[in-house]
Amino acid sequence: MDSIILIFICLLAGWGLQRVKTVPANAHTALNQFVIYISLPALSLYYIPKIQINAGLLYPIGIAWIGFLLSWLFFAGLGKAFNWPKKLVGCLAITAGFANTSFIGFPVIEALYGKGGLKTAIIVDQPGTFVVVSTFGILLAAAYSKGSGGGSGIARKILLFPPFIAFVVAAGMNVFGYDFISTLQNMFTKLGSTVTPVALVAVGLQLKIERKSQYWGFLGIGLLFKLLLMPLFFFILYKILLGAEGQVIDVSIMEAAMAPMITAAILASAHGLKPRLAGMMIGVGIPLSFITLAMWYFILKFW
Numbered sequence: 001m002d003s004i005i006l007i008f009i010c011l012l013a014g015w016g017l018q019r020v021k022t023v024p025a026n027a028h029t030a031l032n033q034f035v036i037y038i039s040l041p042a043l044s045l046y047y048i049p050k051i052q053i054n055a056g057l058l059y060p061i062g063i064a065w066i067g068f069l070l071s072w073l074f075f076a077g078l079g080k081a082f083n084w085p086k087k088l089v090g091c092l093a094i095t096a097g098f099a100n101t102s103f104i105g106f107p108v109i110e111a112l113y114g115k116g117g118l119k120t121a122i123i124v125d126q127p128g129t130f131v132v133v134s135t136f137g138i139l140l141a142a143a144y145s146k147g148s149g150g151g152s153g154i155a156r157k158i159l160l161f162p163p164f165i166a167f168v169v170a171a172g173m174n175v176f177g178y179d180f181i182s183t184l185q186n187m188f189t190k191l192g193s194t195v196t197p198v199a200l201v202a203v204g205l206q207l208k209i210e211r212k213s214q215y216w217g218f219l220g221i222g223l224l225f226k227l228l229l230m231p232l233f234f235f236i237l238y239k240i241l242l243g244a245e246g247q248v249i250d251v252s253i254m255e256a257a258m259a260p261m262i263t264a265a266i267l268a269s270a271h272g273l274k275p276r277l278a279g280m281m282i283g284v285g286i287p288l289s290f291i292t293l294a295m296w297y298f299i300l301k302f303w
Contacts, residue, residue, distance in 0.1 A: 018204075106118060
């Protein structure tokens with residue numbers, strides 16, 4: 001419960017800091033860079049060497065990989081049909097394509113399903129969401145942003161993206177059965193724990209909810225897809241078509257129903273993909289998701 005309260009406190013703190021004159025207008029940029037260069041790589045270096053690879057990972061991992069592809073196809077199709085700008089399509093595809101499987105997902109899943117559910121949530125997040133956003137997420141962001149520099153420029157951005165470098169190192173350690181000494185693991189844990197407060201304050205600093213904003217319609221479409229259509233797709237695929245049952249499946253679907261991913265919003269903002277809309281997807285999507293998550297929980301419980 002304290003983790004959930006922290007989410008709202010940090011968002012409100014960032015929103016409040018907008019009104020403090022001594023806080024620079026671009027303060028969110030520095031916070032975003034701290035998350036990308038320090039916090040996220042630390043999480044990857046701590047968790048990924050510990051993951052045990054087996055066939056049972058396919059369902060939870062599929063949430064991120066299939067979900068991202070589904071989002072891109074959905075919004076690229078809408079963009080083509082209604083002639084949306086590339087940056088708008090990129091923003092929605094990225095922010096609606098990645099679920100907040102860790103910062104919100106971990107405390108919510110642990111509260112609802114206990115430690116067993118948390119183990120599944122980590123699988124959804126690390127080899128799933130984290131890997132996809134560090135590779136295809138940045139690929140899409142670079143492709144839809146202005147001046148991406150062509151194929152070589154996009155490849156360079158992926159290869160030099162700090163979380164991706166950390167993932168490659170950590171994945172190699174996993175394959176060869178190595179892990180860091182306890183001192184380094186403790187350091188990575190402490191650095192990784194800064195992701196939620198720092199990222200949420202950065203989002204709050206960018207959050208400007210305007211009653212007459214041109215983005216309300218697009219926000220509605222993005223959140224409709226993220227909070228309802230995406231989990232509905234996995235509910236039909238996993239539960240009905242494949243007939244899969246058990247806590248692993250329920251947790252996977254619940255993770256698909258989480259609010260938009262903070263890191264994805266940072267990625268979209270850093271590439272100039274409608275930063276205000278990206279901030280609204282987080283600022284509105286997080287509180288709204290607690291209502292839709294309750295709905296999905298009861299559907300899964302009594303199905």
